[in-house]
Amino acid sequence: MRRKLAAGNWKMNGLTASLGELQSLASAHPDPLVDILVCPPATLVSAAAQCCATLPIAIGGQDCHAERAGPHTGDISAEMLKDSGACASILGHSERRENHGETSDMVRAKARAAHAAGLIAVICMGESLAQRDAANTLDIIAAQMALSIPDTSTAENLVIAYEPIWAIGTGKVPTPAQIGEVHDFIRTRLERRFGPGVGRGVRILYGGSVKPDNADTIFHVPNVDGALVGGASLRAEDFSPIIHALSEST
Ligand code: PEP
Helix, strand or coil, X not given: CCCCEEEEECCCCCCHHHHHHHHHHHHHCCCXXXXXXXXXXXXXXXXXXXXXXXXXXXXEECCCECCCCCCCCCCCEHHHHHHCCCCEEEECCHHHHHHCCCCHHHHHHHHHHHHHCCXXXXXXXXXXXXXXXXXXXXXXXXXXXXXXXXXXCCCCCEEEEECCHHHXXXXXXXXXXXXXXXXXXXXXXXXXXXXXXXXXXXEEEEECCCCCCCHHHHHCCCCCCEEEECXXXXXXXXXXXHHHHHHHCC
16 A cells, blocks of 8 residues: 655745744644655755754755765755655656756666665656647656666555646646646556556655645546645645645545
């Protein structure tokens, strides 16, 4: 049985005062039936991890460098994230692929570094609207899976987030059938590459405009093991009903 996962991506949002949202979230979910992961900006990882040390909320980063250390001004390594109290890192988010020119090869190197440091790699992938309109979605996902996911992956250290680029921050959401098609495809490919044990154990999240009012529908799609939530993860009052909906779907 895969334990469901509600993951929040705060992106470039949050100051020290925002840590109060984590306290509120934990108060609303003192004994959650699902895993909760919040990925604040790097400046807050250490403080968030300390704040959540006794709370049922895990803390993750939003990116890491592929190397352990060195002359990379402004970057942080997987080992540094781990040392700061993170247990996971989002990797290959479409905003990093677009804004920082990250290729799937680079994402795979980062994921390998995350695994070496003992972090869960939450690897994001998804198609643009033009690619969907051209009926290329599954080809894009296949290529991103082949190149972004390292051989070091296990059911424990890999999470995949299917995030159609056109659904991120737009309020547009694919139909349940569209989500299901991609999640089933990812599951089949995982099983083919890693065997049934790992393939059936890896959690596949949906991400893109998940909100309290659409979460229940999305979470009833087969092979959706949770969500990667951007905007609606910033405030406990929005994230909490999404976590409730995920718990109800188990
Ligand atoms: C994201 O950026 O990972 C995301 C899913 O954002 P939003 O929920 O705001 O669409």
